[in-house]
Amino acid sequence: MATCKSSSRTGLDSWQSRKSLSECLRHSLENKMFTDVTFKVGREQKCVQAHRLIVSIRSGVFEAMFYGPLAEQDEVVIPEVEHDIFEQFLRYLYTDDVTMDGASVMGLLYVSKKYDVKTLEQKCLAYLSSSMTPDNACVILEQAHVFDEQELKEKALSFILENGYGALKSSGVTDLCHECLVKIIQAEELEVDEQAVFEAVVAWSESACRKQNKDVTDENRRQVIGEVIKHVRFPLLDQKYFAKNVVPTNLLTDAEKVKILTHWICPNENVSPFNANKRTGIIRQExxxxxxxxxxxxxxxxxxxxxxxxxxxxxxxxxxxxxxxxxxxxxxxxxxxxxxxxxxxxxxxxxxxxxxxxxxxxxxxxxxxxxxxxxxxxxxxxxxxxxxxxxxxxxxxxxxxxxxxxxxxxxxxxxxxxxxxxxxxxxxxxxxxxxxxxxxxxxxxx
CATH class of the missing domain: 2.60.120.820 (PHR domain)
Incomplete structure (x- = not known):
């Protein structure tokens, strides 16, 4: 059962007398006063106590949960939301105050969507949109894809295409799903050389094998890469780099290697499915x-x-x-x-x-x-x-x-x-x- 605790002090010197509404609500939350519901959050199911009425006023999902025909009991288990994120979320529900950073914004976006708190959701999206860097743009793109936030997804993709070197060398490239990786690698506007593209694909393939519990072998890496491989413009690579760095990975078949080699010797030879044209983002750079x-x-x-x-x-x-x-x-x-x-x-x-x-x-x-x-x-x-x-x-x-x-x-x-x-x-x-x-x-x- 959630606890109910009140102050023994009354009158003008009570704890409520000199506080605003938001300060009183924060105080009651932090000191677990009059609480009537317990959330068990995170993998360790830490207890967080709150007030049914307050959270229900801010969220229609909580309203249905606590006052609907299938109202839940005194304890609610939320294993997929970490303890500190849920506490920040509750603080926002009680006070409209939130301090987010790169480490917390994704968790706050998830929980705000889960409980349909649009105002916090918009704050999270605005933060992501305004704090994009080459190091986090791939992560933001993937999350925008997961949450079906089309506007943020388009902005993140445009940012990545304009900052190709930094984005493709970031650790976040391995967080991309296959679909998002294809969108980046196939783009004509991607401002990056093909060496960086190839190295990003190699890093992604190794991570994808591990995520799928597959051994990191040449065969498995080619399998998880799928159609991405044809969007790497191998004919544009330096030939020494190709021999020393691409060939040993065995990501290309012998027939594909011969096709690329033939194109270098006879540029008019068909090199399909590979593209031998410079990306437009590179053409304008002298x-x-x-x-x-x-x-x-x-x-x-x-x-x-x-x-x-x-x-x-x-x-x-x-x-x-x-x-x-x-x-x-x-x-x-x-x-x-x-x-x-x-x-x-x-x-x-x-x-x-x-x-x-x-x-x-x-x-x-x-x-x-x-x-x-x-x-x-x-x-x-x-x-x-x-x-x-x-x-x-x-x-x-x-x-x-x-x-x-x-x-x-x-x-x-x-x-x-x-x-x-x-x-x-x-x-x-x-x-x-x-x-x-x-x-x-x-x-x-x-």
Missing amino acids: KIIIQRLAGLCGFGCSCSSGADHGIMFSVNQNASLQGFQLYGPYDRPTAHYDARAFITDPTTDDVIEGSSVTKSVSVAAGTTTYDVEFPRPLKLSKDKKYNLLVNINGPKSLYGKSDRSTVQDGSFVCSFFNCQKSKHSNKLNRYTDVDEGQIPGLMFLV
Whole structure:
């Protein structure tokens, strides 16, 4: 039986006297006062006490449950809703107050739909719509599909297509159902290269085998992938990557491999069911390398991990930053460098999400520069300034000089400024400014 407990205090100094209605309701819920129903929630069936009348006023499902012809008894078991989620849900029913985050919003959306609390449901949907990132977009798409929320589903799909690199490299891609995976992989507008598409399909296939209690074998992975495989545009892959990374997975039959190989040799040969055309999201992206430093200096630049190299830059149109270049060794036949980098927003000094990269590289003599790419291209806003900070650990490197603070390639213009200090970095290397230093080039997709 649920408990009934009241205060022994009366009059002006009672607990009710200085509280609003919502405060009184919260107090009665938190202190289990006058409760008459117990919910057993979660796998552990923890007890949560509440008031039939209050929850029934907020939910027609509860009204039917407690006051309808088939009214339930004093205990209600809800094993699929975790204890903390149900407590947040009750708090909303009593006070209209809810604090949700990425960890709780899906649970709150489920329970609000289960008990037909439209106001909370809309809050959850609004939160998901406004807090979409490359890391959670696949999860949101799948949940929108499960709950048949068409508007949110379309928005999540559009977001994924525009942020293909981050979305397909996120852990959430393995949460997708087969139908949602197909919608993404087959889309012409997907802004991503086929290597990322293939790797996402491999990760998804391994997860799908485990979910279906199947051994992760080549045969089972191909079986669970099904029609998804034909939407990977294998003819667009680099041939060395295909040989080293695709062939060993055995996801393609021998006949399919021969068909792709034949197409590379004779491009007019039919490669069906595979598509050999670039996706429209990739066609409009042109790679541009902006060289900010025009000439080399005659002596080496220190590459100590105790100091950072950096440059501030802005571009005159929306673009993506694919990576940057660093100088090779100054006076050694070969050299090994460990480079760590990230980008900050100079106005807030916050590190921009997805901008952290670490690269270890052995550079041969005569190599003037080497490339460092971010895990995915970073979207840049027109005329906004960005700080690129790079920590390089290794022997002395070459470094350059130039008097150019603006570099133009066609209609694309990149402007450079002295790097701004950041709380996230060490002191700046003395060679770091607009006129000289490391970071000779930036690689953009426009």
